[in-house]
Amino acid sequence: MWINIKGTSNKSKVGKLSKFDSILKQNKEIKNFVVSDVDSEWNSFLDMVGESTEVKKVETKPKSKIKSLIYTLSIGIAATLVLLLVFTLALQPETKIRESYTASKNNDIIQLADGSKIFLQNGASIEYPKVLSEANERKIVLNGSAKFDVTKSILPFRVYNNGIIVEVLGTEFSITQENQKVIVENHSGSVQILEAKTEIISEF
Amino acid sequence: MVSRPFVSKADFENVFKEYFNPLVNFVNKYLHNIENSKEVVQITFVKIWHNREQIEIKTSVNAYLYQIAKNSMIDFIRKNKHNLAHAELNIMQIEQLSDDNASALDPYIVRQAIEKALAPLKPKSREIFELNKFEGLSYEEIAEYLEISKRSVEDNISKVLKHLKEELKNHPYFFD
Numbered sequence: 001m002w003i004n005i006k007g008t009s010n011k012s013k014v015g016k017l018s019k020f021d022s023i024l025k026q027n028k029e030i031k032n033f034v035v036s037d038v039d040s041e042w043n044s045f046l047d048m049v050g051e052s053t054e055v056k057k058v059e060t061k062p063k064s065k066i067k068s069l070i071y072t073l074s075i076g077i078a079a080t081l082v083l084l085l086v087f088t089l090a091l092q093p094e095t096k097i098r099e100s101y102t103a104s105k106n107n108d109i110i111q112l113a114d115g116s117k118i119f120l121q122n123g124a125s126i127e128y129p130k131v132l133s134e135a136n137e138r139k140i141v142l143n144g145s146a147k148f149d150v151t152k153s154i155l156p157f158r159v160y161n162n163g164i165i166v167e168v169l170g171t172e173f174s175i176t177q178e179n180q181k182v183i184v185e186n187h188s189g190s191v192q193i194l195e196a197k198t199e200i201i202s203e204f
Numbered sequence: 205m206v207s208r209p210f211v212s213k214a215d216f217e218n219v220f221k222e223y224f225n226p227l228v229n230f231v232n233k234y235l236h237n238i239e240n241s242k243e244v245v246q247i248t249f250v251k252i253w254h255n256r257e258q259i260e261i262k263t264s265v266n267a268y269l270y271q272i273a274k275n276s277m278i279d280f281i282r283k284n285k286h287n288l289a290h291a292e293l294n295i296m297q298i299e300q301l302s303d304d305n306a307s308a309l310d311p312y313i314v315r316q317a318i319e320k321a322l323a324p325l326k327p328k329s330r331e332i333f334e335l336n337k338f339e340g341l342s343y344e345e346i347a348e349y350l351e352i353s354k355r356s357v358e359d360n361i362s363k364v365l366k367h368l369k370e371e372l373k374n375h376p377y378f379f380d
Binding site: 020029 | 213217220221224225228229232233238239242243246249250253254311312314315316318319337338339340368369372377378
Protein backbone atom coordinates (compact mmCIF):
# COMPACT_ATOMS: atom_id res chain seq x y z
CA MET A 1 0.00 0.00 0.00
CA TRP A 2 2.67 2.50 1.02
CA ILE A 3 4.95 1.57 -1.83
CA ASN A 4 2.07 2.05 -4.20
CA ILE A 5 1.38 5.59 -3.03
CA LYS A 6 5.04 6.52 -3.18
CA GLY A 7 5.24 5.08 -6.67
CA THR A 8 2.35 7.15 -8.02
CA SER A 9 3.61 10.40 -6.55
CA ASN A 10 7.02 9.84 -8.11
CA LYS A 11 5.47 9.06 -11.45
CA SER A 12 3.39 12.24 -11.49
CA LYS A 13 6.49 14.28 -10.67
CA VAL A 14 8.32 12.82 -13.66
CA GLY A 15 5.23 13.53 -15.79
CA LYS A 16 5.28 17.18 -14.80
CA LEU A 17 8.93 17.61 -15.72
CA SER A 18 8.55 16.00 -19.11
CA LYS A 19 5.65 18.33 -19.94
CA PHE A 20 7.91 21.27 -19.16
CA ASP A 21 10.64 19.93 -21.42
CA SER A 22 8.29 19.16 -24.28
CA ILE A 23 6.85 22.66 -24.07
CA LEU A 24 10.35 24.07 -24.31
CA LYS A 25 11.04 21.87 -27.31
CA GLN A 26 7.87 23.01 -29.08
CA ASN A 27 8.90 26.56 -28.48
CA LYS A 28 11.97 26.14 -30.66
CA GLU A 29 9.72 27.01 -33.59
CA ILE A 30 9.58 30.59 -32.36
CA LYS A 31 13.07 31.84 -33.10
CA ASN A 32 12.83 35.44 -32.09
CA PHE A 33 10.09 36.40 -29.73
CA VAL A 34 9.74 40.17 -29.88
CA VAL A 35 8.54 41.77 -26.67
CA SER A 36 7.00 45.20 -27.17
CA ASP A 37 6.15 47.56 -24.35
CA VAL A 38 2.46 46.85 -23.83
CA ASP A 39 1.85 50.04 -21.87
CA SER A 40 2.91 52.26 -24.73
CA GLU A 41 1.05 50.01 -27.22
CA TRP A 42 -2.06 50.38 -25.04
CA ASN A 43 -1.64 54.17 -25.11
CA SER A 44 -1.41 54.22 -28.90
CA PHE A 45 -4.46 51.99 -29.00
CA LEU A 46 -6.38 54.49 -26.83
CA ASP A 47 -5.28 57.26 -29.19
CA MET A 48 -6.57 55.28 -32.15
CA VAL A 49 -10.01 54.69 -30.67
CA GLY A 50 -10.15 58.26 -29.38
CA GLU A 51 -10.08 57.35 -25.72
CA SER A 52 -7.25 59.41 -24.38
CA THR A 53 -6.35 58.93 -20.75
CA GLU A 54 -8.30 61.03 -18.30
CA VAL A 55 -6.44 63.35 -15.99
CA LYS A 56 -7.65 62.99 -12.45
CA LYS A 57 -8.30 66.26 -10.70
CA VAL A 58 -7.85 66.34 -6.99
CA GLU A 59 -9.47 69.26 -5.25
CA THR A 60 -7.84 70.39 -2.08
CA LYS A 61 -9.92 72.41 0.31
CA PRO A 62 -7.99 74.02 3.11
CA LYS A 63 -9.82 73.33 6.38
CA SER A 64 -8.72 76.20 8.56
CA LYS A 65 -7.22 79.64 8.10
CA ILE A 66 -3.81 78.49 9.35
CA LYS A 67 -3.87 75.53 7.07
CA SER A 68 -4.94 77.77 4.25
CA LEU A 69 -2.02 80.10 4.99
CA ILE A 70 0.44 77.19 4.99
CA TYR A 71 -1.15 76.05 1.77
CA THR A 72 -0.74 79.45 0.11
CA LEU A 73 2.80 79.71 1.40
CA SER A 74 3.77 76.30 0.09
CA ILE A 75 2.30 77.12 -3.31
CA GLY A 76 4.35 80.33 -3.24
CA ILE A 77 7.52 78.42 -2.40
CA ALA A 78 6.78 75.82 -5.06
CA ALA A 79 6.18 78.53 -7.66
CA THR A 80 9.47 80.22 -6.76
CA LEU A 81 11.28 76.91 -7.07
CA VAL A 82 9.70 76.26 -10.45
CA LEU A 83 10.66 79.74 -11.61
CA LEU A 84 14.22 79.21 -10.39
CA LEU A 85 14.40 75.90 -12.20
CA VAL A 86 13.09 77.45 -15.41
CA PHE A 87 15.69 80.20 -15.16
CA THR A 88 18.52 77.74 -14.53
CA LEU A 89 17.42 75.66 -17.49
CA ALA A 90 17.03 78.73 -19.71
CA LEU A 91 20.43 80.07 -18.73
CA GLN A 92 22.18 76.81 -19.45
CA PRO A 93 24.03 76.74 -22.74
CA GLU A 94 22.42 74.63 -25.44
CA THR A 95 25.29 72.16 -25.42
CA LYS A 96 24.27 70.93 -21.96
CA ILE A 97 20.77 70.10 -23.13
CA ARG A 98 21.99 68.46 -26.30
CA GLU A 99 24.13 65.38 -26.53
CA SER A 100 26.35 64.01 -29.30
CA TYR A 101 27.12 60.41 -30.00
CA THR A 102 28.94 58.38 -32.63
CA ALA A 103 27.92 54.78 -33.24
CA SER A 104 30.66 52.19 -32.99
CA LYS A 105 28.50 49.32 -34.26
CA ASN A 106 25.45 48.76 -36.44
CA ASN A 107 21.99 49.26 -34.95
CA ASP A 108 23.34 51.26 -32.04
CA ILE A 109 20.22 52.55 -30.30
CA ILE A 110 19.70 56.05 -28.98
CA GLN A 111 16.46 56.67 -27.17
CA LEU A 112 15.05 60.16 -26.76
CA ALA A 113 13.23 61.33 -23.66
CA ASP A 114 9.89 60.78 -25.41
CA GLY A 115 10.70 57.14 -26.23
CA SER A 116 11.56 57.72 -29.91
CA LYS A 117 14.26 55.33 -31.02
CA ILE A 118 17.12 55.93 -33.41
CA PHE A 119 19.02 52.94 -34.77
CA LEU A 120 22.39 54.16 -35.95
CA GLN A 121 24.54 52.47 -38.53
CA ASN A 122 28.20 52.02 -37.65
CA GLY A 123 30.05 55.32 -37.88
CA ALA A 124 26.94 57.50 -37.95
CA SER A 125 27.15 60.46 -35.61
CA ILE A 126 24.24 62.24 -34.09
CA GLU A 127 23.39 65.25 -32.02
CA TYR A 128 20.10 65.11 -30.16
CA PRO A 129 18.21 66.82 -27.34
CA LYS A 130 18.66 65.26 -23.89
CA VAL A 131 15.57 66.95 -22.49
CA LEU A 132 12.43 67.82 -24.38
CA SER A 133 10.50 69.78 -21.75
CA GLU A 134 11.82 73.12 -23.01
CA ALA A 135 12.12 72.22 -26.66
CA ASN A 136 9.85 73.41 -29.44
CA GLU A 137 11.07 70.75 -31.84
CA ARG A 138 12.86 67.42 -31.64
CA LYS A 139 15.96 68.45 -33.56
CA ILE A 140 18.30 65.69 -34.61
CA VAL A 141 21.48 66.41 -36.52
CA LEU A 142 22.59 63.26 -38.25
CA ASN A 143 25.74 62.53 -40.18
CA GLY A 144 25.50 59.04 -41.64
CA SER A 145 22.68 56.51 -41.87
CA ALA A 146 19.99 55.66 -39.37
CA LYS A 147 16.52 54.23 -38.95
CA PHE A 148 13.94 56.08 -36.88
CA ASP A 149 11.00 54.93 -34.82
CA VAL A 150 9.33 58.17 -33.79
CA THR A 151 6.86 58.47 -30.93
CA LYS A 152 3.77 60.49 -31.85
CA SER A 153 3.88 63.97 -30.38
CA ILE A 154 2.90 67.53 -31.27
CA LEU A 155 6.58 68.43 -31.18
CA PRO A 156 7.85 68.15 -34.75
CA PHE A 157 10.66 65.63 -35.21
CA ARG A 158 13.25 67.08 -37.59
CA VAL A 159 16.32 65.34 -38.85
CA TYR A 160 18.96 67.57 -40.37
CA ASN A 161 21.10 65.51 -42.69
CA ASN A 162 23.41 66.60 -45.46
CA GLY A 163 21.45 69.66 -46.50
CA ILE A 164 17.94 68.31 -46.10
CA ILE A 165 15.47 68.30 -43.25
CA VAL A 166 13.15 65.38 -42.82
CA GLU A 167 10.16 66.34 -40.71
CA VAL A 168 7.60 64.02 -39.15
CA LEU A 169 5.20 63.89 -36.23
CA GLY A 170 5.27 60.19 -35.52
CA THR A 171 6.25 57.49 -37.99
CA GLU A 172 8.98 55.13 -38.99
CA PHE A 173 11.56 55.89 -41.59
CA SER A 174 15.20 55.52 -42.41
CA ILE A 175 17.87 57.77 -43.81
CA THR A 176 20.75 56.33 -45.77
CA GLN A 177 23.64 58.55 -46.61
CA GLU A 178 25.83 57.54 -49.52
CA ASN A 179 28.49 60.11 -50.38
CA GLN A 180 26.47 63.11 -51.50
CA LYS A 181 23.20 61.16 -51.88
CA VAL A 182 20.63 60.97 -49.11
CA ILE A 183 17.99 58.25 -49.38
CA VAL A 184 14.90 58.64 -47.22
CA GLU A 185 12.81 55.52 -46.95
CA ASN A 186 9.42 55.73 -45.29
CA HIS A 187 8.02 52.66 -43.51
CA SER A 188 4.78 53.98 -42.03
CA GLY A 189 3.03 57.34 -41.59
CA SER A 190 4.21 60.33 -43.61
CA VAL A 191 7.35 62.39 -43.77
CA GLN A 192 8.10 65.77 -45.26
CA ILE A 193 11.42 66.63 -46.83
CA LEU A 194 12.63 70.22 -46.80
CA GLU A 195 15.81 71.85 -47.95
CA ALA A 196 18.00 73.03 -45.11
CA LYS A 197 19.36 76.55 -44.93
CA THR A 198 23.10 76.66 -45.38
CA GLU A 199 23.86 77.86 -41.86
CA ILE A 200 22.48 74.65 -40.45
CA ILE A 201 24.87 72.59 -42.49
CA SER A 202 27.83 74.69 -41.46
CA GLU A 203 26.78 74.31 -37.84
CA PHE A 204 27.25 70.59 -38.13
CA MET B 205 -20.72 28.75 -21.38
CA VAL B 206 -20.85 32.23 -22.86
CA SER B 207 -18.46 34.90 -21.67
CA ARG B 208 -18.39 38.62 -22.32
CA PRO B 209 -14.77 39.50 -21.61
CA PHE B 210 -14.59 42.88 -23.37
CA VAL B 211 -17.48 44.81 -21.86
CA SER B 212 -15.56 46.67 -19.17
CA LYS B 213 -12.62 48.84 -20.18
CA ALA B 214 -10.46 47.36 -17.42
CA ASP B 215 -11.07 43.79 -18.63
CA PHE B 216 -10.41 44.87 -22.20
CA GLU B 217 -7.13 46.47 -21.11
CA ASN B 218 -6.06 43.28 -19.33
CA VAL B 219 -6.79 41.14 -22.38
CA PHE B 220 -4.97 43.64 -24.60
CA LYS B 221 -1.84 43.67 -22.44
CA GLU B 222 -1.79 39.93 -21.93
CA TYR B 223 -2.30 38.97 -25.56
CA PHE B 224 -0.60 41.82 -27.44
CA ASN B 225 2.86 40.26 -27.64
CA PRO B 226 1.71 36.67 -28.27
CA LEU B 227 -0.54 37.94 -31.08
CA VAL B 228 2.15 40.14 -32.64
CA ASN B 229 4.57 37.21 -32.74
CA PHE B 230 1.92 34.86 -34.10
CA VAL B 231 1.05 37.32 -36.89
CA ASN B 232 4.74 37.93 -37.53
CA LYS B 233 5.15 34.28 -38.38
CA TYR B 234 3.17 35.05 -41.54
CA LEU B 235 3.97 38.72 -42.18
CA HIS B 236 7.71 38.64 -41.34
CA ASN B 237 7.63 42.29 -40.44
CA ILE B 238 7.23 43.26 -36.83
CA GLU B 239 5.83 46.75 -37.51
CA ASN B 240 3.17 45.41 -39.88
CA SER B 241 2.38 42.70 -37.35
CA LYS B 242 1.90 45.27 -34.61
CA GLU B 243 -0.41 47.24 -36.88
CA VAL B 244 -2.50 44.14 -37.61
CA VAL B 245 -2.84 43.41 -33.89
CA GLN B 246 -3.82 47.01 -33.18
CA ILE B 247 -6.47 46.77 -35.92
CA THR B 248 -7.64 43.47 -34.39
CA PHE B 249 -8.24 45.17 -31.07
CA VAL B 250 -9.87 48.20 -32.67
CA LYS B 251 -12.40 45.86 -34.34
CA ILE B 252 -13.11 44.19 -31.02
CA TRP B 253 -13.32 47.55 -29.26
CA HIS B 254 -16.10 48.77 -31.53
CA ASN B 255 -18.22 45.70 -30.79
CA ARG B 256 -17.10 45.07 -27.27
CA GLU B 257 -20.58 45.37 -25.77
CA GLN B 258 -22.08 42.80 -28.13
CA ILE B 259 -19.27 40.25 -28.20
CA GLU B 260 -20.21 36.96 -26.63
CA ILE B 261 -17.57 34.26 -26.68
CA LYS B 262 -18.66 30.66 -26.78
CA THR B 263 -15.22 29.12 -27.26
CA SER B 264 -12.34 30.92 -25.51
CA VAL B 265 -10.74 34.36 -25.60
CA ASN B 266 -7.72 32.63 -27.05
CA ALA B 267 -9.63 31.11 -29.96
CA TYR B 268 -11.60 34.28 -30.55
CA LEU B 269 -8.53 36.53 -30.76
CA TYR B 270 -6.84 34.05 -33.07
CA GLN B 271 -9.77 34.16 -35.47
CA ILE B 272 -10.07 37.95 -35.57
CA ALA B 273 -6.29 38.31 -35.93
CA LYS B 274 -6.28 35.83 -38.79
CA ASN B 275 -8.97 37.80 -40.64
CA SER B 276 -7.25 41.14 -39.93
CA MET B 277 -4.06 39.69 -41.34
CA ILE B 278 -5.76 38.75 -44.63
CA ASP B 279 -7.44 42.18 -44.84
CA PHE B 280 -4.11 43.86 -44.21
CA ILE B 281 -2.30 41.93 -46.97
CA ARG B 282 -5.14 42.60 -49.45
CA LYS B 283 -5.03 46.31 -48.67
CA ASN B 284 -1.24 46.52 -48.98
CA LYS B 285 -0.62 43.88 -51.62
CA HIS B 286 1.19 46.30 -53.91
CA ASN B 287 3.79 46.95 -51.26
CA LEU B 288 4.17 43.39 -50.06
CA ALA B 289 6.08 40.58 -51.68
CA HIS B 290 4.23 37.32 -52.40
CA ALA B 291 0.93 38.77 -51.17
CA GLU B 292 -1.31 36.25 -52.94
CA LEU B 293 0.74 33.30 -51.78
CA ASN B 294 0.75 34.68 -48.27
CA ILE B 295 -3.05 35.05 -48.27
CA MET B 296 -3.44 31.47 -49.50
CA GLN B 297 -1.17 30.24 -46.74
CA ILE B 298 -3.13 32.09 -44.05
CA GLU B 299 -6.52 31.06 -45.45
CA GLN B 300 -5.47 27.45 -45.04
CA LEU B 301 -5.26 27.93 -41.29
CA SER B 302 -8.28 26.53 -39.56
CA ASP B 303 -10.91 29.02 -38.47
CA ASP B 304 -11.35 27.47 -35.15
CA ASN B 305 -8.12 26.60 -33.43
CA ALA B 306 -8.25 27.05 -29.70
CA SER B 307 -4.57 26.31 -29.19
CA ALA B 308 -2.94 28.24 -32.04
CA LEU B 309 -1.76 30.99 -29.71
CA ASP B 310 -0.60 28.65 -26.96
CA PRO B 311 3.08 28.46 -27.92
CA TYR B 312 3.20 32.26 -28.00
CA ILE B 313 1.51 32.61 -24.63
CA VAL B 314 3.91 30.04 -23.22
CA ARG B 315 6.86 31.89 -24.74
CA GLN B 316 5.71 35.16 -23.23
CA ALA B 317 5.61 33.49 -19.81
CA ILE B 318 9.12 32.11 -20.36
CA GLU B 319 10.45 35.50 -21.48
CA LYS B 320 8.92 37.12 -18.42
CA ALA B 321 10.45 34.51 -16.13
CA LEU B 322 13.84 34.91 -17.84
CA ALA B 323 13.81 38.70 -17.57
CA PRO B 324 15.37 39.05 -14.10
CA LEU B 325 18.25 36.68 -14.90
CA LYS B 326 21.75 37.72 -15.89
CA PRO B 327 22.00 38.41 -19.65
CA LYS B 328 24.79 35.85 -20.00
CA SER B 329 22.74 33.04 -18.41
CA ARG B 330 19.76 33.96 -20.57
CA GLU B 331 21.87 33.95 -23.70
CA ILE B 332 23.30 30.52 -22.92
CA PHE B 333 19.83 29.15 -22.20
CA GLU B 334 18.29 30.66 -25.33
CA LEU B 335 21.11 29.43 -27.55
CA ASN B 336 20.53 25.92 -26.30
CA LYS B 337 16.75 25.75 -26.03
CA PHE B 338 15.61 28.02 -28.84
CA GLU B 339 18.49 28.15 -31.28
CA GLY B 340 19.25 24.47 -30.81
CA LEU B 341 23.01 24.81 -30.21
CA SER B 342 24.73 21.99 -28.32
CA TYR B 343 26.64 22.59 -25.07
CA GLU B 344 29.92 22.18 -26.95
CA GLU B 345 28.91 24.67 -29.62
CA ILE B 346 27.86 27.23 -27.02
CA ALA B 347 31.09 26.73 -25.06
CA GLU B 348 33.11 27.32 -28.21
CA TYR B 349 30.98 30.26 -29.37
CA LEU B 350 31.09 32.09 -26.04
CA GLU B 351 34.63 30.95 -25.19
CA ILE B 352 33.67 29.45 -21.85
CA SER B 353 33.96 25.93 -20.47
CA LYS B 354 31.37 23.28 -21.24
CA ARG B 355 30.93 22.83 -17.51
CA SER B 356 29.97 26.49 -17.15
CA VAL B 357 27.40 26.11 -19.95
CA GLU B 358 25.86 23.13 -18.14
CA ASP B 359 25.82 24.95 -14.82
CA ASN B 360 24.15 27.97 -16.31
CA ILE B 361 21.49 25.98 -18.10
CA SER B 362 20.61 23.92 -15.06
CA LYS B 363 20.40 27.09 -12.95
CA VAL B 364 18.08 28.76 -15.46
CA LEU B 365 15.93 25.61 -15.71
CA LYS B 366 15.60 25.46 -11.94
CA HIS B 367 14.62 29.12 -11.84
CA LEU B 368 12.09 28.68 -14.66
CA LYS B 369 10.47 25.68 -13.02
CA GLU B 370 10.12 27.62 -9.79
CA GLU B 371 8.74 30.72 -11.54
CA LEU B 372 6.34 28.83 -13.76
CA LYS B 373 5.15 26.18 -11.36
CA ASN B 374 1.73 27.77 -11.06
CA HIS B 375 1.34 28.50 -14.75
CA PRO B 376 -1.54 26.45 -16.17
CA TYR B 377 0.26 25.74 -19.44
CA PHE B 378 3.24 24.05 -17.85
CA PHE B 379 1.85 21.87 -15.14
CA ASP B 380 -1.62 20.47 -14.74
